[in-house]
Amino acid sequence: MIKFSTVLAGALALALTASAAPAQDWKSKYPELVFGKVPDENASGTTTRWTPLTEYLSKKLGTKVTLRIANDYAAVIEGQRSGNIQIAMYGPASYARAYLIGAKVEPFAIEVNNDGSKGYYSVLYVKTESPYKNIQDLKGKNLCLVDPNSTSGNNVPRFEMNKLSIDPDKFFGKVIYAGSHENAVIGVAQGTCDAAFNWWNTEAESNLLRMDRKGMAKAADFRIILKSDQIVNSPMAYLTDLPADLKAAIRKAVLDLATDDPETFNKIYEGKGKPYDAVDHKAYQPVIDLTKFVDTLRKSKS
Structure with missing residues (x-):
């Protein structure tokens, strides 16, 4: 006669094996996950800022997570x-572009500013010593944008300039x-450009202030002559068709980062941000609409 305890133990072992199977399935399919990051600062700065996160994710997920810094x-x-690229951190317009070209992606975490807000701005910088008081003063001058898929460095600026009846390709001497955001600021500092669009969160944090802390620029050497309406903060997004348990594990690890590994979180935001919050596609619909509008502007000119 088979003892009841033996049968129970066998059933329990079978149940545990079955519950572990999905995790083992995705680990065999994804022995490595790639975390993509847009080059909004120089490569060494991006590596220093984001490598600890991929190391944290590797430990939490039990599979290797590799940082890939793209050229653009x-x-x-x-x-x-x-x-x-299974996971990506980029601006809202980059997510919108990925969605519009058919990439199967979904945002799951959003950056949160130190004051609790979840938005940022596109600002137009000029040198403090320059005579320019507003964008109209820059007619015939050179403008630095960031990247065609940058939210605060291209799409929002083009939207804002359209509201002012400015066609940048005709208004400026050169666009x-x-x-990168850093290169745009450096362009103004070195005189390559007379003005540059960039990201600005609050009075306490912006790309310019980060550059100041790194000794790459002096914030006092620049001033803002144009500021956009608020833009929804940047998302982290993963591929929609990843296994559900893998997505859940990634989401939990990222949302718990500030609590589980505050050193890694502060490496990214230098004490200027609050923990990530959950987000979904709906939050980025306005940016998708804006991206479509900018596309329409480009097509109408061509």
Whole structure:
């Protein structure tokens, strides 16, 4: 006669094996996950800021997570469309572009500012010593934008300029894509451009202030002559067709980051941000609409 305890133990072992199967399935399919990051600052700065997060995720998920710093914003978008980048951190317009070209992506976490707000702005910088008081004073001058898929460095600026009846390609002497927010500021500092659009969260945090802390620029050397309406903060997004338990594990690890590993979280935001909050696609519909509008502007000119 088989003892009841033996039968119970066997059933329990079978149940545990069955519950573990999905995790084992995705780990065999994804022995490595790639975390893509747009180059909004120089490569060394991006590596220093985001590598600890991928190490944290590797520990939490039990599978290797590798940081990939793209050459431009489009490379991250295309990497998600091809399925080669499973998780990405980028601006709202990059998420919108990925969605519009058919990448199967969904946002799951949003950046939160130190004051609890979940939005930021596009601002137009000029040198403090320059004579420019508003954007109209820049007619015939050189403008630095960031990247065609940058929210605060291209799409919102073009939307704001359209409201002022300014066609940047006709209004300015030259429009230059600097490649990163840092390069756009450096362009103004070095005189390549007379003005540059950039991201600005609050009085306590902006790309310019980050550059000041790194010794790359002096915030006092620049002033703002134009500020956009608020834009929804940047998302982190993963591929929609990842296994549900893997997505849940990624989401939980990211939302718990500030509590579980405050050192890693503060490495990213330098004490200037609050923990990530959950978000979904609906929050980015206005940015998708704006991206479509900017596309329409471009097509109408061509």
